Amino acid sequence: MPPPTSRDTLASDELAQDFVxxxxxxxxxxxxxxxxxAGRLSPYFFNAGLFxxxxxxxxxxxxxxxRLLDSGLQFDMLFGPAYKGIPLAAAVAIELARLGRNAPFAYNRKEAKDHGEGxxxxxxxxxxxxxIIDDVxxxxxxxxxxxxxxxxxxATPAGVLIALDRQERAAEGTQELAWSAVQFVRDRLQLPVVAIATLADLLQTLSNTADPALAEHAAPIAAYRDRYGVAAH
Structure with a gap:
């Protein structure tokens, strides 16, 4: 199964910048x-739990x-991994139905249930x-x-849909790896990854904003990308 993302050649787009x-x-x-x-000091933090x-x-x-519909990814249903993926999968299923694409969804428990449906x-x-739908x-x-x-x-895993791709090198303990977690999923697990927005989109948005209070964050984030980032993917 070919593992490209939906936006290999795009540095940014309107949907991504609206999302940022x-x-x-x-x-x-x-x-x-x-x-x-990973113990790094990041100049930004994305917490999807605050939606x-x-x-x-x-x-x-x-x-x-x-983003999912625009990606062209072929799918039959959604899966939300516990815990953050559960409300995400439910909410996205509702929105897809509103848009005319009614898709079933499922999720998992952290602990198996030994009564009822089990x-x-x-x-x-x-x-x-x-x-699979998750935040990052x-x-x-x-x-x-x-x-x-x-x-x-x-069933067959068809891809992963996430909110933000940090485009940042992964780490194992104190060892920095040459690839990002998204690249690992795409290249090693052979599974397409589709992101609403990326670190490149974040920088593009901050560079284009007319708000000086936001624009001032572009430089430290660019420096962080230079230190820990991976090539666009």
Missing amino acids: RFSVEAGVLRFGEFKTK DDGAKLGRLAGFYAR GTLVGAPVRGRVV ISAGTSVRESISMIQTAG
């Missing part, structure tokens, strides 16, 4: 100094749905071509677990 602006307005994308899991009311979640689902999977039967890919662990569950159910 929305994330800033919603307080989901913040600027300052934040320590990452925490109906209006913000509904608008977020619109961005996901539009098992770890909840929702529609997992079958056909399945798109940090290490690829969640994606690998989702692939395993989907394949065990007899």
